Every structure is written in C-alpha cells, then in structure tokens.
Amino acid sequence: MTATAKIMHLILLLSGLSFQFSHGLQPQxxxxxxxxxxxxxxxxxxxxxxxxxxxxxxxxxxxxxxxxxxxxxxxxxxxxxxxxxxxxxxxxxxxxxxxxxxxxxxxxxxxxxxxxxxxxxxxxxxxxxxxxxxxxxxxxxxxxxxxxxxxxxxxxxxxxxxxxxxxxxxxxxxxxxxxxxxxxxxxxxxxxxxxxxxxxxxxxxxxxxxxxxxxxxxxxxxxxxxxxxxxxxxxxxxxxxxxxxxxxxxxxxCRNKLSFIKLRISPQDSMLDLNNPSVQADILEQVSQTDLC
Structure with missing residues (x-):
C-alpha cells in the first residue's frame, strides 16, 4: 500500500516548519x-x-x-x-x-x-x-x-x-x-x-x-x-x-493510518522555498512514492 493510501494526516517537519495534508477517510x-x-x-x-x-x-x-x-x-x-x-x-x-x-x-x-x-x-x-x-x-x-x-x-x-x-x-x-x-x-x-x-x-x-x-x-x-x-x-x-x-x-x-514522517534538509537543499506550493507538492509526490510500514 502506498503512503498516500495510508496517511490520514501527513505532517512534514522541515526546518521547524510544518505542512499538513488531509485525506478523506472511509472504513476499510x-x-x-x-x-x-x-x-x-x-x-x-x-x-x-x-x-x-x-x-x-x-x-x-x-x-x-x-x-x-x-x-x-x-x-x-x-x-x-x-x-x-x-x-x-x-x-x-x-x-x-x-x-x-x-x-x-x-x-x-x-x-x-x-x-x-x-x-x-x-x-x-x-x-x-x-x-x-x-x-x-x-x-x-x-x-x-x-x-x-x-x-x-x-x-x-x-x-x-x-x-x-x-x-x-x-x-x-x-x-x-x-x-x-x-x-x-x-x-x-x-x-x-x-x-x-x-x-x-x-x-x-x-x-x-x-x-x-x-x-x-x-x-x-x-x-x-x-x-x-x-x-x-x-x-x-x-x-x-x-x-x-x-x-x-x-x-x-484499516482506514488510512496516522503517519508522521521526518525529513532532513541537506545543505544543497538550503535554498528551497518551503512556502512555495510547487515545492510542497513535489515533496508530497516524493513521499507518496514511499511505502510506509
């Protein structure tokens, strides 16, 4: 099951900032x-x-x-x-x-x-x-x-x-x-x-x-x-x-389970604008391709 299917509230802790993405829930x-x-x-x-x-x-x-x-x-x-x-x-x-x-x-x-x-x-x-x-x-x-x-x-x-x-x-x-x-x-x-x-x-x-x-x-x-x-x-x-x-x-x-993911920002990423919606969307896309246990 992909991360997107499992995440109830995805909170990305990035350099002290947080973004929350919510997904609709249905019993499974x-x-x-x-x-x-x-x-x-x-x-x-x-x-x-x-x-x-x-x-x-x-x-x-x-x-x-x-x-x-x-x-x-x-x-x-x-x-x-x-x-x-x-x-x-x-x-x-x-x-x-x-x-x-x-x-x-x-x-x-x-x-x-x-x-x-x-x-x-x-x-x-x-x-x-x-x-x-x-x-x-x-x-x-x-x-x-x-x-x-x-x-x-x-x-x-x-x-x-x-x-x-x-x-x-x-x-x-x-x-x-x-x-x-x-x-x-x-x-x-x-x-x-x-x-x-x-x-x-x-x-x-x-x-x-x-x-x-x-x-x-x-x-x-x-x-x-x-x-x-x-x-x-x-x-x-x-x-x-x-x-x-x-x-x-x-x-x-087995509806979507609450999951927390912490990501570290490497030095080469220090110029990222974390308030940019396109950057946030790209981060979520990367995470959604990761399988969560």
Whole structure:
C-alpha cells in the first residue's frame, strides 16, 4: 500500500516548519483469521490498522459480512464492548443526518428505568421495549411531512425498528421543534415508538455509532452477562456478547493510518522555498512514492 493510501494526516517537519495534508477517510474492513482475545485483537488493529471495526449502518454491516464470509467457526470480534453508563441513542445513525445539538434535543415528559422511548402529546416518555405499540417510520427518500409514516401494526420496539428499516429508512428521530410538531400531527394522539433507545455499549474507537445488529432473541440489550461483542455464526453474523478472554478471529477498520514522517534538509537543499506550493507538492509526490510500514 502506498503512503498516500495510508496517511490520514501527513505532517512534514522541515526546518521547524510544518505542512499538513488531509485525506478523506472511509472504513476499510479487513478480516484477521488468527484467534485472539478481544484486547489482543484491539491492540493488533490499532497497531496495524486504525482500530477494531466500528459499524455505522446496514450497508457497512453487509460489507463486513461479505469480508468474513464463511471463514469462521463460531464468533468474530468487532469493536463493541460494554461500558459503565447507559446512554440514549437514535436508531438512525449517521453524523451527516444531525446538526450540532440535534442528537440530544430530547424533550422528556418522564424518564424511568426503561430503555425505549415513545412520543406522546409532544413529549418523550421512556417505556418498556417489549410492549406492542404503533410507531413512526422515517423515509429519507421523501421530503417534508411525507417523510414521516405512521405504522399502525402493534410491534415491540425492535420489530418496529426492523419494519421501518425494511420498508423505509428507520424509526424516526426527533431533531428539532419542527420535527416534534410534524410527528405530533402524524401520531394522531397515539403513543408511538420513535427511534430512541438506551444501552451501555461503546465502540473501541470512541465514535458514537448507534447501529446495533443483535441476535433475534434480544431486544434492546443492556444487561449482557459478558462484556465484549462478536458476530455469531449460529445467528448468521448477528451479534451476541462473549467473554473478552475468549479467542476469536476479528475484523479491523484499516482506514488510512496516522503517519508522521521526518525529513532532513541537506545543505544543497538550503535554498528551497518551503512556502512555495510547487515545492510542497513535489515533496508530497516524493513521499507518496514511499511505502510506509
């Protein structure tokens, strides 16, 4: 792999001056078949790639499933592990979907020990995820009020989420006052599931992806007896919790890795104008032809 493909931020330290070049990043999932504990897998991914895999949506999950294929016997580690704090998330992931402050624009009427949320009379209420209720789906392919669809089939929260993902985009989020008003009109007075849920699971790279792909026996999973998460072959790659000390193959995110390169300027180069864009471009071209370990 060339330096250009590996560099996340290239910083050239030249005679006390620095230049920084940034490259767009996309996850690149790589499957490692040698079994390791979760912590060992995390260390290897951070050393050789970027981190253990974070999965942001179903499209990325399908890429991981394709990368892993049938090349494992039991389980495959991903970058999810159990934290110590229950946090609220929207089912519809994707940073580009939320402006600043919109993820946490939560107008509560009541919050208790339950881990799913309904919308009723303009406010949110935490409820059991196991009750069958109507729900509001969101369709990203439409515009305005047409994006919000009332599902009048009574379902538990996870079934409602899967229904909305299958037929539309996801359960709806509530990002601002305008969406609260629209959803109130679409809900027609019913208490309806929206995409808000609470769990303690955290990604190794500290991103806040709310995507979950638990095995069918689980609802919103908060109490898992083990602290690390793996894809399970018996559930066609859906997730389950495992003891972190078990050894399994693992999936890394091998996006461009942060690299630092120091270059010495020899005396014959002392006349270089390091502020000249053409000189900077030539330096980057030279470095990009170097393979980094």
């Amino acid at each position: 999932f790589v499957f490692f078949q040698t079994p390791k504990t979760w912590s060992e897998a995390q260390s290897i991914c951070r050393e050789q790639c970027f981190d253990l895999a974070t999965i942001n949506d179903m499209r990325e999950m399908e890429i991981v499933l394709e990368a892993v294929g049938d090349k494992y016997d039991d389980a495959v580690w991903i970058g999810l592990s159990k934290g110590t704090t229950l946090r609220w998330h929207w089912s519809l992931a994707g940073d580009e979907f939320y402006k600043e402050g919109e993820r946490n624009y939560l107008l509560w009427s009541s919050v208790n020990d339950y881990n799913c949320a309904i919308f009723k009379d303009g406010m949110l209420n935490s409820v059991s995820c196991d009750y069958q209720r109507y729900s509001i789906c969101f369709d990203a392919t439409k515009q305005g009020a047409d994006q919000y669809i009332l599902n009048t089939q009574g379902m538990v929260w996870t079934a409602a989420r899967d229904y909305c993902r299958t037929h539309y985009t996801d359960l709806t989020s509530l990002r601002n006052d305008g969406e609260y008003q629209i959803v109130q009109e679409v809900a027609s007075g019913y208490g309806v599931y929206v995409g808000l849920f609470r769990d303690p699971w955290e990604w190794s790279d500290q991103t806040d992806s709310s995507f979950r792909y638990w095995n069918p026996a689980e609802t919103v999973w908060t109490g898992g007896t083990q602290n690390c998460v793996a894809m399970l072959k018996e559930n066609s790659g859906k997730w389950g919790d495992r003891a972190c000390t078990e050894t399994h193959p693992f999936v890394c995110d």
